[in-house]
Amino acid sequence: xxxxxxxxxxxxxxxxxxxxxxxxxxxxxxxxxxxxxxxxxxxxxxxxxxxxxxxxxxxxxxxxxxxxxxxxxxxxxxxxxxxxxxxxxxxxxxxxxxxxxxxxxxxxxxxxxxxxxxxxxxxxxxxxxxxxxxxxxxxxxxxxxxxxxxxxxxxxxxxxxxxxxxxxxxxxxxxxxxxxxxxxxxxxxxxxxxxxxxxxxxxxxxxxxxxxxxxxxxxxxxxxxxxxxxxxxxxxxxxxxxxxxxxxxxxxxxxxxxxxxxxxxxx
Ligand SMILES: NC(=O)c1ccc[n+]([C@@H]2O[C@H](COP(=O)([O-])OP(=O)(O)OC[C@H]3O[C@@H](n4cnc5c(N)ncnc54)[C@H](OP(=O)(O)O)[C@@H]3O)[C@@H](O)[C@H]2O)c1
Numbered sequence: 001x002x003x004x005x006x007x008x009x010x011x012x013x014x015x016x017x018x019x020x021x022x023x024x025x026x027x028x029x030x031x032x033x034x035x036x037x038x039x040x041x042x043x044x045x046x047x048x049x050x051x052x053x054x055x056x057x058x059x060x061x062x063x064x065x066x067x068x069x070x071x072x073x074x075x076x077x078x079x080x081x082x083x084x085x086x087x088x089x090x091x092x093x094x095x096x097x098x099x100x101x102x103x104x105x106x107x108x109x110x111x112x113x114x115x116x117x118x119x120x121x122x123x124x125x126x127x128x129x130x131x132x133x134x135x136x137x138x139x140x141x142x143x144x145x146x147x148x149x150x151x152x153x154x155x156x157x158x159x160x161x162x163x164x165x166x167x168x169x170x171x172x173x174x175x176x177x178x179x180x181x182x183x184x185x186x187x188x189x190x191x192x193x194x195x196x197x198x199x200x201x202x203x204x205x206x207x208x209x210x211x212x213x214x215x216x217x218x219x220x221x222x223x224x225x226x227x228x229x230x231x232x233x234x235x236x237x238x239x240x241x242x243x244x245x246x247x248x249x250x251x252x253x254x255x256x257x258x259x260x261x262x263x264x265x266x267x
Contacts (some may be wrong), residue, residue, distance in 0.1 A: 003193065004028040004061035004096070006046055006087060007068030008036030009159045015186040016065050023190065028059055032062065032088065047085035049090075052207065056090040058141065063097040063193040073130045076130045084134035087241075088141040098145035099189055104177060104204065106132045106149065109239030114178070114208065116245045117200045124239050133199070144198050151204040151244055152211075154218060154260065155181040164218035170232035171212040176241040178204035179214050187255040201249050207259025208243035214260060221264040 003020050007013035008029025017029045017038035029039030032044070044055050046068055056064070066087045070079035071109060084100065091098040105128040106121035123129045138145050154160040160179070163169050180203070188203050209217075212231035218225040234240070 001062045001193065002026045002060065003057060004027070004030070004042070004056070004064045005036075005039060006030045006044070006064065006066045007032035008039055008041065008106045010067055011156075012153060012182055012186060013065070013067040014038060015156070015182050016067065016189055019183070019186050020190055032068070044234070046086050047078050049086045052086040053090040053093060056094040056096065060094060061096045063099065064091045065189055065193065066091075066098060069101070071127050076127055080130040081133045081137070085137045086140065088138045088145065091145070092142040097191055097193065098104050098142050100134070100138045100145055100147045102135050102149045102200075103128070103145050104149055104151045104242040104244050105171075105239055106135065107239060107242045109175075109242045111241060114243040114245035115202070115258055117248060118161045124237065128239070144196065146197050147200045148194060148203045149200065149244060150180050150185055150190065150202075151177045151216065151242070152179040153185060154179055155183055155263070156213070158182065160214065161218050161222060164215040164229065165222055165224055167228065169215075170213040170230045171210070172234040172238075173210050173212040173231040174213050174240060175234045176208050176235060176243050177211065177214070177239060178206070178208050178244045178246070179260050180205040180257055181260075184255055184257050184263070188249065188253050188257065191253055191255055195252070197252060201252070202244040202246045203249045203257060204244040204246050205252075205257055205259045205263070206246075207261060208241075217260045217264055248259045
C-alpha cells in the first residue's frame with residue numbers, strides 16, 4: 001500500500017511510518033518543521049487547502065493516516081479544524097482511505113463508567129471542541145473515513161515520560177484516562193488501514209487509571225522512585241473521567257491494546 005502519514009515527525013506519526021516501512025509499504029511522511037525519521041518526506045502545511053489537495057492528487061496514496069495537530073489554544077483551530085477539513089476533502093478527492101486521529105477529550109468526563117462510540121461527545125476544552133468539529137467535518141466530507149479516538153500515548157521517550165521524570169510536576173489523582181502504548185496504537189492503525197471499518201472507533205489501553213497512577217508507572221519503568229511522584233487534585237473545568245471503552249476495537253483487531261501495568265514490562 002502507499003500510505004501517507006500527516007505529522008510524519010510526530011510521536012504517533014513517526015511510529016506509524018516506521019512500522020509501515022518495516023512492513024514493506026511505500027510511506028510518505030508529511031513534514032512541517034521537523035524532519036520525519038521514517039518514510040519519504042513530503043513538505044506540507046495542512047492549513048493550506050490547495051497545497052493539501054495538490055500533494056494528495058500528485059502522490060495518490062491508497063491510505064491517509066492523519067495524525068497532524070497542534071493543541072495550543074492559539075494554533076488549535078487552524079491545525080485541527082481547518083487542517084482536518086483540508087485533509088478530509090483532499091483524501092476524498094484523491095479516492096484515498098482516511099483514518100483520522102481524535103481524542104478522549106471530546107467527552108465531558110462526567111460519567112462513572114467508560115465512554116463507548118455511542119455516547120454523546122460534549123467537550124469542555126477548546127482542544128476538545130476543535131477535535132469534535134474535526135470529527136464532524138470528516139464524517140461530512142469523507143463518509144467512508146474512520147475516526148479513531150485514543151487516549152494518552154506513552155511507550156518511547158515522549159511527553160508523558162518526560163513529565164514523569166520531572167520532580168516539579170504534580171499529577172492529577174482524579175483525572176482518569178485509558179493510556180495506550182504508542183506502538184500498539186500504530187499497529188492498530190495499520191491494521192485498520194487495510195479494512196473498510198468506518199465511523200468512530202475507540203482504540204485505547206485496557207486500564208482506566210489516573211494521571212498520577214500513570215506517572216508512577218512511567219517513573220518506575222524509567223528508573224525513578226515512584227514514591228517521589230507527587231499527586232494533586234485537578235483544577236475545576238477539566239474533564240474528570242474520559243476512560244474509553246475499546247471493546248468494539250478488541251473485536252476487530254489482532255493487535256492487543258494492553259494497560260500500562262502490563263505493557264511497561266516489555267519496554
Ligand atoms: N499524544 C497523546 O497523548 C494523544 C492523546 C489522544 C489523542 N492524540 C491524537 O493523536 C494524534 C497524534 O498525536 P502526537 O502526540 O503524535 O502529536 P505530535 O507528536 O505533537 O505530532 C504532531 C505532528 O503534527 C505536525 N503538524 C502540526 N501542525 C501541522 C500543520 N499545520 N501541517 C502539517 N503538519 C502539522 C507536527 O509537525 P512538526 O513535527 O513540524 O512540529 C507534528 O509532526 C493527534 O491527532 C492527537 O490529537 C494524541
